[in-house]
Amino acid sequence: MSRNPYTPGQVPRILAGRTVELRRIESLLARVVTFGELGGPLLVFHAPRGIGKTSLLRAGQQRAAESGFVTAWVACSRQQPVLAEVAHSIGRALERADAVPSGAAGQRWRGQLERLTVEVGVPGARVSAQVARREDAAPPHAAIGMLENLLHDAAAAVRQRGGAGLLLLLDELHTASADEMSVLLNTLQNLDGERADNPLAVVAAGLPVTPEALTRAATFGERSTYISLDVLSDDDARAALVGPARAEGVGWSAAALAAIVEESHGYPYLLQLLGSTTWEAAEPADGEQLTLTAVKRGLPVARDQLAAMHRARWGAASRLDKQFLSAMAAAGDGNVTRAAIAAGMGVDSRAISVPRERLIDRGVIEPVGHGLVRFTLPGFGAFVRSLDEE
Ligand SMILES: Nc1ncnc2c1ncn2[C@@H]1O[C@H](COP(=O)(O)OP(=O)(O)O)[C@@H](O)[C@H]1O
Ligand SMILES: [Mg+2]
Numbered sequence: 194m195s196r197n198p199y200t201p202g203q204v205p206r207i208l209a210g211r212t213v214e215l216r217r218i219e220s221l222l223a224r225v226v227t228f229g230e231l232g233g234p235l236l237v238f239h240a241p242r243g244i245g246k247t248s249l250l251r252a253g254q255q256r257a258a259e260s261g262f263v264t265a266w267v268a269c270s271r272q273q274p275v276l277a278e279v280a281h282s283i284g285r286a287l288e289r290a291d292a293v294p295s296g297a298a299g300q301r302w303r304g305q306l307e308r309l310t311v312e313v314g315v316p317g318a319r320v321s322a323q324v325a326r327r328e329d330a331a332p333p334h335a336a337i338g339m340l341e342n343l344l345h346d347a348a349a350a351v352r353q354r355g356g357a358g359l360l361l362l363l364d365e366l367h368t369a370s371a372d373e374m375s376v377l378l379n380t381l382q383n384l385d386g387e388r389a390d391n392p393l394a395v396v397a398a399g400l401p402v403t404p405e406a407l408t409r410a411a412t413f414g415e416r417s418t419y420i421s422l423d424v425l426s427d428d429d430a431r432a433a434l435v436g437p438a439r440a441e442g443v444g445w446s447a448a449a450l451a452a453i454v455e456e457s458h459g460y461p462y463l464l465q466l467l468g469s470t471t472w473e474a475a476e477p478a479d480g481e482q483l484t485l486t487a488v489k490r491g492l493p494v495a496r497d498q499l500a501a502m503h504r505a506r507w508g509a510a511s512r513l514d515k516q517f518l519s520a521m522a523a524a525g526d527g528n529v530t531r532a533a534i535a536a537g538m539g540v541d542s543r544a545i546s547v548p549r550e551r552l553i554d555r556g557v558i559e560p561v562g563h564g565l566v567r568f569t570l571p572g573f574g575a576f577v578r579s580l581d582e583e
Pocket of ligand 2: 246248
């Protein structure tokens with residue numbers, strides 16, 4: 194048997210589609226390469242879990258490295274102060290690239306890195322003090338100045354060594370606090386004022402709440418570029434299945450492909466999961482083909498995996514959240530109105546804001562405009578309805 198080339202939950206071997214989105218990243222990089230200036234406003238990709246944000250960012254990172262960029266990757270989380278992680282990640286990236294400034298400049302650099310880490314990075318102390326500040330208070334200037342210097346010096350150091358510049362990638366940006374977002378946006382705003390000396394680009398990804406959270410953190414958060422990622426088209430879905438198998442000398446029957454494309458609705462995680470369970474069911478050798486029979490034998494395994502994800506999301510919900518989800522599931526699988534959910538819960542429609550926001554924040558549901566919401570994970574509505582029948 195050849196090895197299973199599918200990657201449910203991991204970066205794919207072959208990134209299908211996403212040509213438009215990659216082009217957006219490349220045009221930022223091109224500006225840095227050509228003019229040695231800031232690649233433009235913060236570029237933010239947003240989508241629910243499993244749509245391919247991390248995979249896209251990783252592909253962008255690879256392109257950047259191929260074009261001579263030094264890249265720093267930060268997986269933001271609520272557990273770690275984000276700006277300290279940014280400082281660490283840039284420090285590590287420069288060290289790996291052997292681009293840390295030498296001599297006195299290098300000492301200044303290390304000093305800066307340390308000060309920024311202390312300034313923004315002591316969990317519980319400064320960060321929580323900042324969170325407590327009033328809405329109309331100024332953003333923390335010391336942190337902005339330090340991050341500005343750090344990004345400027347790091348990007349300039351890469352350029353001086355003959356590199357193209359620095360690419361900072363921020364995944365899961367929705368987990369950053371309002372203060373961290375504010376510092377980041379203010380810093381980029383300041384650097385934008387002195388474009389020519391900042392060979393730097395910043396690309397981020399997060400759940401659908403990210404644009405709103407950034408705009409709330411700083412009014413000019415609106416000036417960032419927001420691009421929502423959607424499920425893959427049927428052609429791209431087929432490419433996501435065919436490409437990895439072909440690399441192992443294995444083909445797909447047309448009927449098998451059609452069945453998976455239909456079952457997955459173009460949801461990238463499901464494509465990888467179904468590709469994987471089909472592969473395991475068939476154990477194909479070089480030169481063989483994956484058939485509809487193998488798809489069908491793999492389906493129960495895939496459905497079990499999906500059910501486990503449904504259970505995990507349900508289990509993490511509070512009692513009120515569960516009432517909200519039940520009312521929503523009862524209203525159907527498509528887009529559901531506020532009024533329908535409130536009616537199902539037997540409350541006024543103004544009373545559902547708290548669970549609604551919380552579930553959006555966690556990526557369980559997503560807003561689709563005009564107050565409508567829908568589930569982000571395929572089959573979740575049916576899962577919730579099946580619980581209610583028990
Ligand atoms: N363009 C793509 N082509 C093929 N597989 C993809 C693509 N985008 C994502 N995937 C797959 O989908 C799953 C989820 O991708 P990921 O990047 O982790 O999504 P997100 O970061 O949005 O949660 C992974 O298993 C990954 O391999
Ligand atoms: Mg991700």
